[in-house]
Amino acid sequence: MIYILPLLVLVFCSIKYSDKNIYNRNYNKWLWFISCLFIAIAAFRFEIGADTTYSYMPTYEDYPSIDKLKAIDFDSTDYQPGWIVFCSLCKYISPSFYTFQFIHATILNIAILFFVKRNTKDVFVALLVYYVMNYLEYNTECLRESMAISCSLIAFEFYKNKKYLFVVLFAFLAFNFHVSAIGALLIPVIFKIKFTRKSFFIVLIISL
Numbered sequence: 723m724i725y726i727l728p729l730l731v732l733v734f735c736s737i738k739y740s741d742k743n744i745y746n747r748n749y750n751k752w753l754w755f756i757s758c759l760f761i762a763i764a765a766f767r768f769e770i771g772a773d774t775t776y777s778y779m780p781t782y783e784d785y786p787s788i789d790k791l792k793a794i795d796f797d798s799t800d801y802q803p804g805w806i807v808f809c810s811l812c813k814y815i816s817p818s819f820y821t822f823q824f825i826h827a828t829i830l831n832i833a834i835l836f837f838v839k840r841n842t843k844d845v846f847v848a849l850l851v852y853y854v855m856n857y858l859e860y861n862t863e864c865l866r867e868s869m870a871i872s873c874s875l876i877a878f879e880f881y882k883n884k885k886y887l888f889v890v891l892f893a894f895l896a897f898n899f900h901v902s903a904i905g906a907l908l909i910p911v912i913f914k915i916k917f918t919r920k921s922f923f924i925v926l927i928i929s930l
């Protein structure tokens with residue numbers, strides 16, 4: 723039942739505010755309410771998501787807190803260094819996996835909300851699409867990949883503001899959460915390309 727609530731709120735806001743560009747107090751209140759719902763549902767979920775239950779939750783117990791982290795801890799796992807450091811930081815705050823879930827959900831959903839708000843006219847429609855298509859996957863399954871996505875979105879925002887040092891920093895951080903984020907390191911290169919039909923297909927083939 724709890725999963726229906728954000729859906730109903732998003733449908734309501736999409737109809738009420740779509741294509742009107744009404745950035746008033748109520749508009750922002752609804753945005754923050756939805757953001758809090760996204761975070762709360764993900765943070766307080768109970769063993770939902772196969773990866774969460776069978777992979778991340780058991781391995782979280784094995785991570786030391788950041789003050790006890792040693793070089794050997796990076797060799798004893800297949801995960802990227804950024805993920806290990808992130809888990810160790812969360813472990814330092816609290817050994818409970820639910821604390822980790824709360825921190826992860828907060829970073830992920832705030833990053834997505836911020837990105838959508840900055841780059842989309844119909845914000846509630848975009849968030850509705852995110853909720854229907856990717857919310858459960860990002861918040862319960864591919865936790866490492868979703869953290870990499872968050873860093874990539876932040877890197878893109880810095881690229882728009884021509885703060886290239888931060889672009890490289892967050893792109894590198896994204897890669898250190900998951901190797902699939904190697905594409906984030908190419909953000910400065912990709913957006914400098916003047917695409918023709920030929921170059922578009924070349925990039926598409928390389929990407930595939």
